Amino acid sequence: MTKFEELGLQDSLLRAIQDMGFETPSEVQEKAIPILLSEETDIVALAQTGTGKTAAFGFPLIQKINADSRTTQGLILSPTRELCLQIANELKNYAKYENINVVAIYGGASITDQAKQVKKGAQIVVATPGRMQDMINRQMVDISKIEYCVLDEADEMLNMGFYEDITSILSHTPNDKSTWLFSATMPKEVATIAKEFMYNPKEITVGSRNSGSDSVQHEYYAVSGRDRYLALKRLADANPDIFSVVFCRTKRDTQSVAEKLIEDGYNAAALHGDLSQNQRDLVMKSFRTRQIQMLVATDVAARGIDVDDVTHVINYQLPDEIETYTHRSGRTGRAGKTGVSMVIITKSEMRKIKSIERKIQKKFEQKSIPTGMEICEIQLFHLANKIHNTESNNQVEDYLPKIMEIFEDTSKEELIKRMVSVEFNRFYNYYKNKRDLNQPKDSSEEQSSRRGSNEHSTRYFINVGSKDGYDWMRLKDFLKETLSLGRDDVYKVDVKESFSFFNTDTDKKSLVLAHFTDFKVDGRFVNVEESTNTGGSGGGKRRKDGGRKRRTKDRDTNNDNSRRRNRRSEPAEASNGRKKRRSEGGERFRGRSRRK
16 A cells, blocks of 8 residues: 655655544546656646545645745635635645745735735646736735746636636746646546646546545435425435435525524534525534535535535435536535435436436435334434443432332433433324335326316416527526425426416415516516416416417318408408517517426
8 A cells, every 4th residue: 555655755844744644545546746856847637525535636746846946836716715715725734844934825815914914925826717816906915926826626626617717827837847736527628628737647537537436325206396395304314313415406405494493403404505605604603513514505516515424415406517516415425434325316317317327327226205203213223322432420429229219219221221212203203104206196186186176276377488598497486486386386387388387386376466566577478367277287278368269270261261350351450559569579588497
């Protein structure tokens, strides 16, 4: 087994490594460090999050910096404030026996204070692209003499929209510098950066390109869309020691899920873009100290989270991009530990699992949501083991005589039964009458659902469709955001060419119909009416006072002939007005979501 001593690192670094408790290098460190130490070269290193990439570029960078010069020699760009601070702190630990000054530059802190720290002589600057670009524009930092530029988590930076900032920053650096690009995946944007700003880079790949980590197990659970939250609760209850990140697609869903979890007694919190920097710091501090067991986050807010002990990643909703799933799952199974990435999906999303499997080159295991009684059993044995493994507190000794008096007429067996019943009863009372979320509907229920006869659900007609730029997901997002509803409150979305259908629970009908009264998008009226068909797919009829009715062929033909005769005899002004209205009604406008 390779040791750090065999990689060519100097004694001061080896001492720091020993102080940090590192024993053997990870695969990416073993491959990258010798190359970066022995050559002045550009390099592209592809490795999953949590595989030790910071040390892979940090150790060689520290060793190559001239500590006697106060010129900025190394620049590291990272996607988020959290990751920027983490890298800076790790580099300071690596350089504890060196006279090297590392400064972190990021948004949310005083830019003048950061500029002063750099001017004092920062040999290495770790920065987020936005703040670095701001400081360059204000001439607060000079990177014209750097010798090494590191792009860490390059795919995440580009996915966050930093391409222009990165290219602008690199334009202020010397052409003869060495560029080290580290990334979990290799999308085309990363390849473009490598092609434009790197010269004949060497490539290191740990595992396969874009593949998932071998330390992460991938599972999916298929449920009804409206059972998504209930499924999340059961997965949490079935894993009593869970320490997880729960991913949602939108800020609204993130906040909603976190609030529901808190109301239901879980140690949870939300992390999304609407939080202030101080709020984000408090949430992350609570998460790192395990005061929070379930961190509900958007993809953007979670970038830069680097906590080694996350046991589970739960995809409450799948992301739009497969590369994003790779980053999500990389939040667990870090630092030599194993982890689980769970996906909660509906039947209509099953095809996405196959796409992800092809991309990450890992198979998903289909699992069932635990039943209520299975959860009770898991919690019961968890409590028994917890009691068995708890060390006795000597302070209890003073109270034991009175406690023994209370239980003097209670047998050992009865005492144990009562102790574990304290926790067991809580779960049993909650789950005893709860249905099995995996149980398929019987045929009569399925037929009822198809007919849309569910008295608790209302189906609507809306006069927009695929020609307006919608598919089912964009229409669902549009309705959800317009009506301020949760993601699972709009369902059975069915998009046709020029109109669509969707469902909500009946208690939201007045809200839906009232909101779309005289409602316009880009000057065009968007009408929503209750449909007489409340089923799931295949279209439907609009309400009787304003919709389509089936007619016999003869009646249709007669009506068409009548309309033609009327048009020939109508005044020119009426005809022109009708054409104008048709033109206005046919205008396309930017739409957002076809069929669930």
